[in-house]
Amino acid sequence: MYTFDYQRAADPKAAVAALAGDSDAKFLAGGQSLLPTMRLRLAQPSKLIDVTRIAALKEIRVDANSVTIGAAVCHADVADHADIRRVLPGLASLASHIGDRQVRALGTIGGSLANNDPAACYPAAVLALGATIVTDRRRIAADDFFVGMYETALAPDELITAVEFPLAERSAYEKFRNPASHFALVGVFVAKRADGVRVAVTGAGASVFRSPDLESALTANFTPAAAQAVTVSADDLNTDMHASAEYRAHLIPLLTARAVTTANG
Numbered sequence: 336m337y338t339f340d341y342q343r344a345a346d347p348k349a350a351v352a353a354l355a356g357d358s359d360a361k362f363l364a365g366g367q368s369l370l371p372t373m374r375l376r377l378a379q380p381s382k383l384i385d386v387t388r389i390a391a392l393k394e395i396r397v398d399a400n401s402v403t404i405g406a407a408v409c410h411a412d413v414a415d416h417a418d419i420r421r422v423l424p425g426l427a428s429l430a431s432h433i434g435d436r437q438v439r440a441l442g443t444i445g446g447s448l449a450n451n452d453p454a455a456c457y458p459a460a461v462l463a464l465g466a467t468i469v470t471d472r473r474r475i476a477a478d479d480f481f482v483g484m485y486e487t488a489l490a491p492d493e494l495i496t497a498v499e500f501p502l503a504e505r506s507a508y509e510k511f512r513n514p515a516s517h518f519a520l521v522g523v524f525v526a527k528r529a530d531g532v533r534v535a536v537t538g539a540g541a542s543v544f545r546s547p548d549l550e551s552a553l554t555a556n557f558t559p560a561a562a563q564a565v566t567v568s569a570d571d572l573n574t575d576m577h578a579s580a581e582y583r584a585h586l587i588p589l590l591t592a593r594a595v596t597t598a599n600g
């Protein structure tokens with residue numbers, strides 16, 4: 336490791352102020368993405384502002400219409416939360432299958448969303464459920480948040496403070512995981528809401544995306560067969576050492592059908 340300054344922020348305002356004027360400084364949450372990047376010298380921040388001790392960022396609130404999760408809540412706490420398991424089982428299940436035990440104990444929802452890894456799991460839930468990303472200065476709809484590979488609508492000094500999820504009638508996440516990293520080779524989150532079905536796909540493209548064809552098919556008929564009847568084009572999907580674009584295109588309706596089966600209980 337090379338040298339850098341480390342500071343713990345006591346509240347969101349102090350965290351943002353600590354970053355001000357230093358374009359090389361970065362927020363630090365669980366470090367599960369940032370520290371490996373630093374080890375590889377792909378990032379060399381001069382200063383890290385640790386946001387994991389900010390009490391307001393560690394809260395989980397479940398009410399009649401929504402679930403609000405503080406940005407510094409770790410994956411394990413979402414996976415184990417009894418009320419989230421009851422009202423948004425797809426979200427709790429997604430969190431329970433991220434990485435391994437250590438990653439789930441340290442990695443946070445805010446860090447995952449800010450990082451926007453193309454194979455990350457949370458972006459699929461946030462987009463399918465139509466969540467709102469709350470920052471120190473504004474509210475960003477999920478549809479406007481994910482801009483491209485590792486790119487979001489966040490300004491460089493903008494801190495995610497919480498994520499608000501509206502409840503869905505049914506929800507489920509299915510991932511075909513990379514056996515080494517556990518990231519999604521393809522992951523599909525399905526959310527059935529009063530106004531229709533939303534389907535978000537991760538791992539298959541440059542960034543998470545919605546599938547209008549699967550959404551209309553499932554809004555008309557929320558069954559695994561309706562999902563399986565949809566053909567997904569391989570155009571614009573990723574080909575890498577793990578899978579071809581055609582294989583990923585094949586997996587998308589298959590995983591969607593499995594998610595519908597799970598959502599239907």
Ligand SMILES: Cc1cc2nc3c(=O)[nH]c(=O)nc-3n(C[C@H](O)[C@H](O)[C@H](O)COP(=O)(O)OP(=O)(O)OC[C@H]3O[C@@H](n4cnc5c(N)ncnc54)[C@H](O)[C@@H]3O)c2cc1C
Binds near residue numbers: 361407452454493518
């Ligand atoms: C072995 C391994 C397996 C993994 N498997 C999976 C998997 O299966 N699925 C999956 O989805 N992920 C997986 N991950 C990634 C994991 O979920 C990370 O926790 C997550 O990507 C980053 O969260 P973090 O809290 O560690 O963020 P950090 O690494 O601390 O930060 C990541 C980035 O977000 C920024 N940041 C952090 N918090 C905030 C905030 N509140 N506001 C604004 N910016 C912020 C940081 O400055 C940094 O740029 C895996 C990681 C590892 C090491």
